[in-house]
Amino acid sequence: MINVFQPCVGQEELQLIAEVLQTNWLGHGSVVQEFEAAFASQLKTDPGQFVSTTSGTEAIFLAAELFDFKSDDEIIVPSISFIAVGSSVVAKHAKLVLCDVDPHSLNVTADYIAPYITEKTKAVIVTHYGGVPCDMDPILDLCLAHNIRVIEDSACAVKSFYKGKATGTLGDMGLWSFEAGKLITTGDGGMVYLNSEELITNAKEQLYLGLTGSEKSGIDRSATGHEQWWEIQIGRPGRRAIMNNIAGAIGLAQLNKIDTFLVRRKAIYQRYSKELAQYSWLTSPPLHGDGIEPSYYFYWIQLKRRDELAQFLREHGVYSTFRYWPLHKVPYFEQSATKLPNSEFASQQTLLLPLHQALSDDDVTRVLELMKTFGGRL
Ligand SMILES: Cc1ncc(COP(=O)(O)O)c(C=O)c1O
Numbered sequence: 001m002i003n004v005f006q007p008c009v010g011q012e013e014l015q016l017i018a019e020v021l022q023t024n025w026l027g028h029g030s031v032v033q034e035f036e037a038a039f040a041s042q043l044k045t046d047p048g049q050f051v052s053t054t055s056g057t058e059a060i061f062l063a064a065e066l067f068d069f070k071s072d073d074e075i076i077v078p079s080i081s082f083i084a085v086g087s088s089v090v091a092k093h094a095k096l097v098l099c100d101v102d103p104h105s106l107n108v109t110a111d112y113i114a115p116y117i118t119e120k121t122k123a124v125i126v127t128h129y130g131g132v133p134c135d136m137d138p139i140l141d142l143c144l145a146h147n148i149r150v151i152e153d154s155a156c157a158v159k160s161f162y163k164g165k166a167t168g169t170l171g172d173m174g175l176w177s178f179e180a181g182k183l184i185t186t187g188d189g190g191m192v193y194l195n196s197e198e199l200i201t202n203a204k205e206q207l208y209l210g211l212t213g214s215e216k217s218g219i220d221r222s223a224t225g226h227e228q229w230w231e232i233q234i235g236r237p238g239r240r241a242i243m244n245n246i247a248g249a250i251g252l253a254q255l256n257k258i259d260t261f262l263v264r265r266k267a268i269y270q271r272y273s274k275e276l277a278q279y280s281w282l283t284s285p286p287l288h289g290d291g292i293e294p295s296y297y298f299y300w301i302q303l304k305r306r307d308e309l310a311q312f313l314r315e316h317g318v319y320s321t322f323r324y325w326p327l328h329k330v331p332y333f334e335q336s337a338t339k340l341p342n343s344e345f346a347s348q349q350t351l352l353l354p355l356h357q358a359l360s361d362d363d364v365t366r367v368l369e370l371m372k373t374f375g376g377r378l
Pocket of ligand 1: 054056057081127153156177178189190
């Protein structure tokens with residue numbers, strides 16, 4: 001089978017994992033810190049502003065805690081978003097305000113957000129769809145004017161740049177996912193960017209049991225007013241969502257290869273674009289504008305007979321998929337009466353073709369041949 005997403009790991013990861021096992025320090029430690037610093041350096045940003053976690057989903061729920069979503073708050077989210085974004089809002093009893101996306105890029109824009117802003121709007125959570133940056137300047141201007149927090153779900157946009165700045169580092173908070181199918185993986189894992197020292201400190205507490213002063217050893221803590229050297233203090237109820245050294249080691253090996261991955265993904269993306277342009281029965285994604293450097297995470301097309309094509313590819317050994325089921329259609333969120341035509345159209349006609357660095361030229365040829373055969377039958 002040709003997978004739609006796939007991890008790409010090998011000897012480099014095994015070597016770094018072996019080194020961690022030899023140290024016998026498997027939990028959170030210096031390898032994770034090295035990974036955080038290397039990630040920041042790839043994004044050309046200050047390492048002090050990053051903190052790793054166990055998944056992108058943890059990072060999304062962390063956002064709801066850090067910005068203190070409450071029952072009176074409204075959070076604007078494009079309907080084409082990952083399910084955990086909606087869940088994190090309703091879990092805090094805040095109002096999930098779903099908006100539409102641009103029909104061409106499937107990204108949200110300032111124009112789609114603006115009509116939903118009220119005095120109660122606390123945050124906007126944008127998603128860089130398939131690794132292509134949203135047009136952030138107008139979104140940032142709009143949110144600044146209304147004192148609204150901007151959170152960027154950059155899960156699929158690792159090393160995507162918008163006008164020279166990494167996505168995920170443009171607003172108040174950004175997050176990435178390193179689950180097994182993402183551009184780089186740590187098995188499971190995530191990263192968070194926060195734009196203030198206070199938020200970073202809060203995030204570290206939140207991700208590690210809510211402990212305050214946990215960076216100090218027990219003996220040092222006794223000098224800070226504790227009765228007993230072994231006492232701990234919590235500043236909030238916290239989770240335990242810290243990355244471990246084994247995951248950090250895999251991440252470091254992956255980061256060493258990320259540029260090769262991106263070059264390969266771009267080549268496949270461009271080959272699809274060139275060869276599929278001849279077919280009038282499908283629509284390809286738009287060209288990327290000036291100042292946009294995507295991560296080439298999704299390659300998507302749109303066509304009326306989407307489900308038929310997916311079935312045909314599947315029968316011939318090729319997986320394809322669609323992301324993301326519009327949140328206003330998810331029964332749990334109880335917004336099925338809402339009309340968001342672009343999101344609905346996208347969910348009916350969009351198909352993601354296989355795109356990952358482990359695809360061989362022959363794999364891509366196979367996908368393209370199948371597309372030709374399918375088109376020939378229409
Ligand atoms: C856009 C987006 N956000 C968040 C996540 C959640 O990340 P994780 O799977 O690491 O929890 C994912 C995917 O898995 C995603 O695609």
